[in-house]
Amino acid sequence: MKKSLSNRDVERIALNANLSTEQVRAALAMRNDVVEELHARVADSAQQLNYSITLRDRVAMAAGTSIATVNRAYRPDARHLVRPEVLRAIEREAARLGYQPDPVAQSRRSSQGSVVAICPDIRHLASAYHMSLIRTLSEAVSARGMTPVIAPIPAEWQLPDITQSSVTGLVILWEGPRTNQQVAALRAANREAVLIGYHEQLHSVAPDWVEAYEQLTHRALDQSYTKLHLGYFTEGCWSASARLEGVARALTGRTTPQICLWISPTLDVLRATEQLEERGLPGAAQLLTHLNRTWGAIERRPPLEQREIVHELHQALLNGDPHARVALIGHSDAVLRGLMTLCAQSPDSLRIGQNVGLAGHDNLALLSDQHRQLTTIDYSLPAMAEQVLSCTGPFRSFRRVQAQVIIGESL
Known part of the structure; x- marks a missing residue:
């Protein structure tokens, strides 16, 4: 199944549906003035011809440009090649359609590890505390211009595949019974990691x-x-x-x-x-x-x-x-x-x-x-997240986040 549309593909969809290319483009662009019947005819025609319509295709159609230009608009090293008026149109239509580029695909194309893999034990997802920390870490990663990817580790797994991918610049783990094996696997893949807890061979962060x-x-x-x-x-x-x-x-x-x-x-x-x-x-x-x-x-x-x-x-x-x-x-x-x-x-x-x-x-x-x-x-969970993301360098560090006792009537 083809993953992106060229002008020739639009012509084939139009011919198969007995429509004009302008009608197909309007339907693909999700314009408000297009009736539901036209959307259905274009979708059926694309399916019959084995085309997969993505949000990126729709952004290109709505902005009146090509898929390649949309790709360049979201690449930091190629963004300057897109004319300002076209760039504005792409961003406007992307916002209207809710399109966000795939960070993993972008990292692969740029050979830059901009993804931060946040890897709690899957049991942590049932914990209000751990979910608060995961959210805080995600927000801190995003604020630094990187992309957080939450990849829980099931009981029978050692690590998710994304932790050993070249698109991943940093892995965040929680200490547990498999930490030694995880450390060995990450070192073999030459991946940088930070541990919530303590381990002699990893940058580590924990409450004091x-x-x-x-x-x-x-x-x-x-x-x-x-x-x-x-x-x-x-x-x-x-x-x-x-x-x-x-x-x-x-x-x-x-x-x-x-x-x-x-x-x-x-x-x-x-x-x-x-x-x-x-x-x-x-x-x-x-x-x-x-x-x-x-x-x-x-x-x-x-x-x-x-x-x-x-x-x-x-x-x-x-x-x-x-x-x-x-x-x-x-x-x-x-x-x-x-x-x-x-x-x-x-x-x-x-x-x-x-x-x-x-x-x-x-x-x-x-x-x-x-x-x-x-x-x-x-x-402070934000302070803890900042400590996690600032752990760098070849010398393994152990950072403790300051803690204080909050007195209540229960003790």
């Missing part, structure tokens, strides 16, 4: 959670909470490692409360502590070692969906020591908002901000007066 979690732990201890639930610890995950380091620093010189930490059933604790030491997080390494030697401090759990985490935490609070004061400082805002709703429906024994303390870590837009009480950690 160490100090924030140190403050949250001090706050929980100062309010006499006797048990801390620190959520999941995942090997190689910067956010989980930084959270553990902040807690460890706050516990220095203080009586250690009862702590609960969830880890994967397959986590090698010795290897994880060595990795924490290598990453400059000695407090986290010491705390993980201590918890591993403390009966009942570590619970091995498979990864859970958000609703499952909310349910498990709620059941643990209901079935726990009724005299304990429990602070949960290792979960997302979304999880804790769900838990707040369940606690509000539970017996009076679960009182948020009294015997149950909650502190999240992504400061999402909050949905109700109750949820505005949530203590959380805030950092």
